[in-house]
Amino acid sequence: MLEIRNLTVKIADEDKQILNGLNLTVNAGEVAAIMGPNGSGKSTLSYVIAGKEDYEVLDGEILLNGENLLEMEADARAAAGIFLAFQYPLEIPGVATMTFLKAAMNAQRKARGEAELLTPDFIKQVNAAADKLGINRDMLRRPLNVGFSGGEKKRMEILQMALLAPSMCILDETDSGLDIDALRIVADGVNALRAQNRGFLVITHYQRLLDHIVPDTVHVMSKGRIVRSGGKELALELEKNGYAAYSEAA
Amino acid sequence: MAAVQETIDQVKSIDVTEYKYGFVTEIEMDKPAKGLTEDTVRYISARKNEPEWMLEWRLDAFRRWKTMTEPTWSRVNYPPINYQDIYYYAAPKSGASPQSLDEVDPAILETYKKLGIPLREQEILAGVAPENRVAVDAVFDSVSVVTTFKKELAQAGVIFCSISDAIQEHPELVRKYLATVVPVTDNYFATLNCAVFTDGSFVYIPKGVRCPMELSTYFRINEQNTGQFERTLIIADEGSYVSYLEGCTAPKRDENQLHAAVVELIALDDAEIKYSTVQNWYPGDAEGKGGIYNFVTKRGDCRGKNSKISWTQVETGSAITWKYPSCILRGDGSRGEFYSIAVSNGAQQVDSGTKMLHLGKNTTSKIIAKGIAAGKSDSTYRGMVSAHRKATNARNFTNCDSLLIGDQCGAHTIPYIEAKTATAVFEHEATTSKIGEDQMFYCQQRGLSEEEAVALIVNGFVKEVLQQLPMEFAVEAQKLITISLEGSVG
Ligand SMILES: Nc1ncnc2c1ncn2[C@@H]1O[C@H](COP(=O)(O)OP(=O)(O)OP(=O)(O)O)[C@@H](O)[C@H]1O
Numbered sequence: 001m002l003e004i005r006n007l008t009v010k011i012a013d014e015d016k017q018i019l020n021g022l023n024l025t026v027n028a029g030e031v032a033a034i035m036g037p038n039g040s041g042k043s044t045l046s047y048v049i050a051g052k053e054d055y056e057v058l059d060g061e062i063l064l065n066g067e068n069l070l071e072m073e074a075d076a077r078a079a080a081g082i083f084l085a086f087q088y089p090l091e092i093p094g095v096a097t098m099t100f101l102k103a104a105m106n107a108q109r110k111a112r113g114e115a116e117l118l119t120p121d122f123i124k125q126v127n128a129a130a131d132k133l134g135i136n137r138d139m140l141r142r143p144l145n146v147g148f149s150g151g152e153k154k155r156m157e158i159l160q161m162a163l164l165a166p167s168m169c170i171l172d173e174t175d176s177g178l179d180i181d182a183l184r185i186v187a188d189g190v191n192a193l194r195a196q197n198r199g200f201l202v203i204t205h206y207q208r209l210l211d212h213i214v215p216d217t218v219h220v221m222s223k224g225r226i227v228r229s230g231g232k233e234l235a236l237e238l239e240k241n242g243y244a245a246y247s248e249a250a
Numbered sequence: 251m252a253a254v255q256e257t258i259d260q261v262k263s264i265d266v267t268e269y270k271y272g273f274v275t276e277i278e279m280d281k282p283a284k285g286l287t288e289d290t291v292r293y294i295s296a297r298k299n300e301p302e303w304m305l306e307w308r309l310d311a312f313r314r315w316k317t318m319t320e321p322t323w324s325r326v327n328y329p330p331i332n333y334q335d336i337y338y339y340a341a342p343k344s345g346a347s348p349q350s351l352d353e354v355d356p357a358i359l360e361t362y363k364k365l366g367i368p369l370r371e372q373e374i375l376a377g378v379a380p381e382n383r384v385a386v387d388a389v390f391d392s393v394s395v396v397t398t399f400k401k402e403l404a405q406a407g408v409i410f411c412s413i414s415d416a417i418q419e420h421p422e423l424v425r426k427y428l429a430t431v432v433p434v435t436d437n438y439f440a441t442l443n444c445a446v447f448t449d450g451s452f453v454y455i456p457k458g459v460r461c462p463m464e465l466s467t468y469f470r471i472n473e474q475n476t477g478q479f480e481r482t483l484i485i486a487d488e489g490s491y492v493s494y495l496e497g498c499t500a501p502k503r504d505e506n507q508l509h510a511a512v513v514e515l516i517a518l519d520d521a522e523i524k525y526s527t528v529q530n531w532y533p534g535d536a537e538g539k540g541g542i543y544n545f546v547t548k549r550g551d552c553r554g555k556n557s558k559i560s561w562t563q564v565e566t567g568s569a570i571t572w573k574y575p576s577c578i579l580r581g582d583g584s585r586g587e588f589y590s591i592a593v594s595n596g597a598q599q600v601d602s603g604t605k606m607l608h609l610g611k612n613t614t615s616k617i618i619a620k621g622i623a624a625g626k627s628d629s630t631y632r633g634m635v636s637a638h639r640k641a642t643n644a645r646n647f648t649n650c651d652s653l654l655i656g657d658q659c660g661a662h663t664i665p666y667i668e669a670k671t672a673t674a675v676f677e678h679e680a681t682t683s684k685i686g687e688d689q690m691f692y693c694q695q696r697g698l699s700e701e702e703a704v705a706l707i708v709n710g711f712v713k714e715v716l717q718q719l720p721m722e723f724a725v726e727a728q729k730l731i732t733i734s735l736e737g738s739v740g
């Protein structure tokens with residue numbers, strides 16, 4: 001589903017290289033976890049996949065179902081099925097969450113040549129999804145993420161993911177800032193979306209998230225590369241031994 | 251830096267392609283030599299066949315103006331204006347005051363058509379319900395070329411004509427009300443306007459009459475190096491109501507042009523005036539070359555008890571805007587409102603706001619000001635709310651929000667509050683939000699294009715003010731705002 005080959009990336013305005021020939025494959029139906037020390041380039045990888053402009057790709061390719069993502073604008077990538085749950089979700093002043101959700105869903109439908117959603121159908125979908133995630137309906141009337149708590153913002157990311165039904169979901173530290181109950185609710189939300197035709201890339205520092213969202217594969221990232229891959233037991237090993245063994249390998 | 255450069259490039263390209271009203275009409279014009287002397291004032295007055303009292307009034311203003319100096323307190327910057335390098339009068343040769351549309355130069359009719367303003371009544375009538383009709387006064391450079399639906403309005407007793415015609419036909423009303431709201435020496439630009447004003451609209455709504463249609467004036471500056479000195483006077487007699495709309499456009503030119511207007515509104519007992527502006531003068535290019543200097547004095551006098559004046563403005567154009575539509579709340583129980591959207595992009599500078607002067611008892615006012623700054627523009631809201639000693643129970647609510655797009659623009663809020671009575675209650679709210687590249691990326695990640703994202707955020711921001719405009723203008727204004735901001739985020 002998602003194939004990344006030899007991805008080499010630097011910051012656009014600086015001489016700073018962050019991803020150094022990274023290789024990674026996520027298959028349809030697979031949940032892949034990425035772990036790695038602070039600053040190893042995990043968020044950068046997620047931004048580059050999603051199409052943020054601050055980076056320059058020096059080499060390599062990213063394919064989604066065979067399509068070359070690097071040639072597409074961020075909004076086209078979203079319509080093609082890439083979703084990124086941000087490590088730090090942005091506040092959108094003055095736009096009610098409901099309004100934003102509808103605009104986003106319709107924009108993607110339009111890009112795929114589908115008809116616009118009818119308002120009653122949309123409201124039904126949103127309410128059902130919000131209830132599942134324990135999101136208060138009053139919150140849907142407030143401007144998106146403005147004044148939301150850290151945990152509320154993360155839940156809102158999962159709500160958007162559920163509504164947009166992407167084929168490739170990237171979750172960047174979605175567990176940070178969540179209390180224990182919220183962690184379970186969010187994990188349940190993600191698990192409910194697991195499907196044959198959908199891939200997940202879950203970036204996290206903690207095993208406790210992976211207790212709830214059990215990964216098929218675990219990758220260790222260090223200094224801009226995947227330095228080791230394994231099954232879910234690899235995460236347990238990392239939790240015990242830390243990343244010391246990998247700082248040399250990179 | 252790459253993104254910054256890109257923003258600048260995009261804004262530049264907008265100027266060329268997106269200011270739709272930048273065309274020039276080729277037409278033979280009648281104009282005196284450049285420059286301003288007593289002779290210029292006499293020339294303008296003579297061309298308009300004005301009575302002696304009017305000429306004397308102008309000359310008096312001119313002499314006073316010569317003793318005044320240009321104000322410098324606003325947050326706008328521009329090179330000194332050479333008042334001797336401007337044409338003060340320009341009228342189409344075909345005749346300054348045509349009696350019917352057939353006498354209007356077809357090139358002018360074509361111009362207004364291109365601007366989306368049909369002047370032929372039969373074209374307007376086609377398919378428009380009577381209550382949705384709009385009567386138009388079209389001012390082209392220095393003269394009003396035509397006013398539509400005059401007859402139908404006259405049946406209701408409403409006078410709607412150019413100020414030049416009003417001076418000829420209704421001198422008693424003009425003399426009674428002119429400069430009673432904005433005194434001749436109010437400020438430098440207002441005094442200049444008194445000396446050399448050329449045209450504008452005059453409205454009188456008699457007692458108890460609800461004006462049967464929207465009235466509007468479209469100002470067009472066409473000639474090069476020509477100043478436009480608009481003068482508008484609207485009187486709503488006891489218990490009457492009128493809604494009036496003003497629109498403005500100008501061709502793209504490399505040099506700056508001056509628009510110095512004076513607008514006076516008078517509402518007598520229980521009368522209501524709703525005055526809306528969609529200002530879209532040519533803003534100049536991204537570096538600030540060309541564009542209109544819009545220096546305007548607009549003031550309404552709620553002279554009668556329980557009268558109401560409401561200003562709504564959507565300001566997207568002009569290189570520089572200096573404008574504070576205000577209300578004098580003289581009558582007991584009177585109410586003033588100010589709803590404003592000021593959009594600036596490129597190198598535009600806006601210093602705008604309002605004054606609410608509470609003089610009567612139980613007077614109320616409301617101010618909703620939304621400033622959007624993008625590109626390298628600079629936007630200032632300057633507001634004053636004051637209550638006189640006798641203005642017991644004066645109430646004001648002010649809400650003033652700024653939205654910054656990108657990180658090279660600036661927004662400032664300067665509120666002055668002055669209450670001389672302990673019973674006054676003034677509330678003030680202000681917010682500043684910013685849309686940067688990170689927010690744009692977030693929106694795009696959800697599938698919105700850059701234009702869709704800007705439109706979504708901006709429309710949410712200005713909704714409360716747009717609702718104040720008549721429906722069809724609200725739609726136009728919304729489009730205009732979106733176009734003005736296109737490509738403003740890198
Ligand atoms: N726009 C930028 N300008 C300068 N440096 C940047 C930029 N973006 C990322 N970096 C740098 O690139 C490196 C990788 O950052 P990134 O955010 O991808 O790390 P991360 O693995 O997500 O870390 P964390 O676990 O702390 O979230 C860091 O050294 C960071 O400072």
Ligand SMILES: [Mg+2]
Nearest residue numbers: 042043044087
């Ligand atoms: Mg990170």
